[in-house]
Amino acid sequence: MTDPTDAPLREPDLAEPADASTSLDEDNRLLPGFVDQVCEALDAGDDEAAYDLVEPLHPADIADLFELVERDYRGPLARAITDLLGADVLTELNDYVRDDVIDALPAAQVAELAGQLETDDAVAIIEEMEEEDQRAVLAELEPADRAAIVDALSFPEESAGRLMQRDLVAVPEHMNVGQLIDYLRENSDLTTEFWEIFIVDPQHRPVGTCQLSWILRTPRHIALADVMKRDQTLIPTDMDQEEVALRFQKYALISAAVVDGAGRLVGQITVDDIIHIVQEEAGEDIFRLSGAGDGDINEPVRETYRTRVRWLIANLGTALVASSVIGFFGGAIEQMVALAVLMPIVAGVGGNAGTQTLAVTVRALATNQLTESNTRRAILREMRIAMLNGATIALIAGTATALWFHDAHLGLVIAAAMQTNILLAGLAGVVIPVVLEKLDQDPAVASSIFVTMTTDSMGFLAFLGLAVASGLVSL
Structure with missing residues (x-):
């Protein structure tokens, strides 16, 4: 029986959609009563009621819901809210909980979700799967996405090659600012999120970078070679992710080019990836000192x-x-x-x-x-x-x-x-x-x-x- 102090003043019917007043407390945490309602709907086999309850939630709150329910409910919940379970939910999930959710989904849906993610996030999901499941998911992916993920999986675990994003903007050094702006506007296939542009030589080796702020404030006729920053921190693909994080911290980087053994540009790492690594490595060291394993309450x-x-x-x-x-x-x-x-x-x-x-x-x-x-x-x-x-x-x-x-x-x-x-x-x-x-x-x-x-x-x-x-x- 739900404690009345934990539940909202009026518990909605199972089919009544949730909102901030019925699902979240004053600290933006899911209410126990709401979590119980979702579980009751799943127990009753009423996927529609469970869907209606979850639909108004923010993706981060849906991720919290998966972590709060018992492990046996995660599969049924994933199947009940299939189109609400997007890439933005998966990226918020705890690693162990995400494994439970992925195991409950068909390979085609996992492939669809992986295709929506950045390469590094997709790799984080697929690398933990059994080899047979990996092959099934990879077979469902678009050829370009499959090639990028297979390439990433060829690098050692916790290396820059696994961590890097393949989507970036790289242009030749002979361009001027106006040509670059026109190129960015006319090419709809370019990534939509980036902070700086990499300048490369004919061998596709990075020779400098240009921040977007520089591009916007510079006259069109100025050559990129005259405004680009030539000093840059290059990250080898086999560098350990902890060392990558230290480079970002030491040199106050927002993004950095990742290069292969021949020095060619193959990807980039951005600061949002580094924040996750810093948190992961810091927690890992603390738990190792105490012998507590991963220290995760969702660990089997x-x-x-x-x-x-x-x-x-x-x-x-x-x-x-x-x-x-x-x-x-x-x-x-x-x-x-x-x-x-x-x-x-x-x-x-x-x-x-x-x-x-x-x-x-x-x-x-x-x-x-x-x-x-x-x-x-x-x-x-x-x-x-x-x-x-x-x-x-x-x-x-x-x-x-x-x-x-x-x-x-x-x-x-x-x-x-x-x-x-x-x-x-x-x-x-x-x-x-x-x-x-x-x-x-x-x-x-x-x-x-x-x-x-x-x-x-x-x-x-x-x-x-x-x-x-x-x-x-x-x-």
């Missing part, structure tokens, strides 16, 4: 389980290292229960310090802020920060321990252990991801395990070892 349970359980098994193995350190000092712990009480504090604070440094280092590596040129300086910086943090935490922890247990000796031991472990945590947090990067391993994936193992085992070793070395307890 089995895939999420496989990703997370591997991480937990690895953590179990590293935890055994810390446990073996504790086992070695078992006799000392039996002599003073306070040691067992304080051990987790040393390890926990060290772990948090290591995580802070690790997060900063992984981000710096991902954004090219940390390179071979400044690695030594970065390590020294983190060590200075760790020294200051360690001194502060050691003073607080040592004083509190001495007062709580009425034992100044114990307070000095935990203060020294805190300082030592936080220093080691800072060192591990920057060195481990840097080393993994040198070994061509993703530092966002494996660093956390090694940093946690270091801070736990070294924290226990420092605290218990200092307690024994200082004569507080004996082995």
